Amino acid sequence: MTIVCLYCNKPQEVSRRAVQLTCKHCYKSLKVEDILIKQYEARRSIETCGMVVVEKRGHVVADRILCGGLIVRGKVKGAVTSRGSVLVGPEADLIGDVTAPALAVGAGAVLNGNYQIVPTQPE
Numbered sequence: 001m002t003i004v005c006l007y008c009n010k011p012q013e014v015s016r017r018a019v020q021l022t023c024k025h026c027y028k029s030l031k032v033e034d035i036l037i038k039q040y041e042a043r044r045s046i047e048t049c050g051m052v053v054v055e056k057r058g059h060v061v062a063d064r065i066l067c068g069g070l071i072v073r074g075k076v077k078g079a080v081t082s083r084g085s086v087l088v089g090p091e092a093d094l095i096g097d098v099t100a101p102a103l104a105v106g107a108g109a110v111l112n113g114n115y116q117i118v119p120t121q122p123e
């Protein structure tokens with residue numbers, strides 16, 4: 001499969017079983033796995049080329065979240081930059097700035113931040 005580096009935006013091939021790799025363009029370490037958050041977690045940053053999924057009882061507080069996609073069913077506080085769509089479920093909270101190519105929000109969700117919803121630039 002092809003992933004796009006979170007830092008230099010260059011695509012590269014990775015094995016489907018890979019969970020981590022070093023970008024061959026900028027040499028930064030990249031996580032490829034999906035991150036599932038089911039409880040309260042405070043982190044400095046969350047960075048993955050995969051999906052970040054925050055379950056109903058999940059609550060993540062992070063300075064920044066860089067991800068391939070984001071699904072929020074619980075609560076998120078942090079600045080989000082996503083290469084793929086951000087889905088905010090009904091009754092979910094997303095507090096922080098969001099940059100993503102698409103945003104879908106369920107009824108009853110709480111949003112508070114600045115939103116830049118712009119299509120991903122083709123390489």
Ligand SMILES: [Zn+2]
Pocket residue numbers: 005006007008009010023024025026027028
């Ligand atoms: Zn890179």
